[in-house]
Amino acid sequence: MTGQRPNSQPPKGIFLKAVSAIVWKDLQAEFRSRELFSAMLVFSLLIILIFNFALELDIKTRQSVTSGVLWATFAFAGTLGLNRSMAIEKDRGCMDGLLLAPVDRSAIYFGKVISNLAFMLIVEIIVLPVYSVLYNINLFQPGLLLVILLGSIGYVGVGTLLSAMSVQTRTRDILLPILLFPVVIPVLLSAVKASNGFLEGLDISEFLLPINLLIAYDIIFIAVAFMVFDSVVEE
């Protein structure tokens, strides 16, 4: 063991392999059980139905609140998904299995972010046409779809980090929204403003600031999460 021991650093390329392994595992398990996806989807559809009935008589109000309703739906459904996704790792001790792998622990973070983002985007892809039909509004605008993607990345980026923290507590279901919503408010506000801009057909220069803020928040949140994830999962 002295003098000729192998390099203590993990081999190059293992990081991406580990990220893709986690994404593959999450998608495979979820497509089989549909536990997480069905909860998120049913919850989202219920919210937009409830708002549809509540705002039925006032078409103008319905149009003006579209971005708010959409992002409230995505945020609440996303919390369900984030909680469940990390709870699956914790309940059967699988988080220890992941932490025992000889890879940088940020690979676990990025793997979970990508799979959580995939679940959220799948739910959004289903919710958007249903919303369009119910509210008679065209949501299939490239700019709006880009804002939804950016907002979802920011939401999932910080949400995955906080769910890794909250899952270690007994009150994880309650703790995640309490931790997450105050932190993610800048992302949600920017996403709502930018979405409104596209829906009202404004010139992009009038709502460029929230789009830039959204991009900046995404980068900052993911960079911070990347740096602190190791400490968060450390006992």
Added chain:
Amino acid sequence: MITVKKLVKRFGLKTVLRGLDFEVQPGEFVALLGPNGAGKTTFLRILASLSCPSLGNVTVAGYQLPHEAAAVRARLGVVSHLPLLYGDLTAEENLRFYGRMYNISGLEPRITEVLEMVGLENRRRDLVRTFSRGMQQRLAIGRAVLHDPDVMLFDEPYTGLDQDASSMLDEVLKTVAAEGRTVVMTSHDLVRAEDLATRFDILSRGVIAASTTREGLKNTNLLAFYRESLAD
């Protein structure tokens, strides 16, 4: 293979390990015994790099913890009372996932080899959630040996197993030990520990209170030695 010097672990104001010294030679099978709350699981989690020491030096397979944790993890297999397996994946999908996490080359033949070793080759395409507790524990051992580690840590591997499942696990553990790996196992089952291990360490109040080898038990038995150690 494992060297621990003056290890201290604190959780807030509570000190669980109090200057523990421990050494294991390559190929040894050490049973770490002790009452509940003695610090066995905490100690194993530190050896597994899942928890950081508060003070002291820990070296596993020539690498120091926590600075060279990734290198330690590559040479370590861990089995706990939880299976660390995904119920919605099949046996081979679980092993394939962990194989990719460990960057194992020639993964498919290795999966077949490991499934044969733990006697689950005919259930390789079944979902793990349909497995009995004993089968899950055998697959957990398969997961832990998949990357051919030098050191194996077992934390109460018999918890929740019936007699038949425990006997099958005995055979798997004997196979693992016979391959020349260094093994540290915590257990409350003194009969099984006496049957499997070559050395017996008693952990009490955060330190190794007593230690003996199989040869040292010639004129007594493990239960008597255990009781005597804790009475001191």
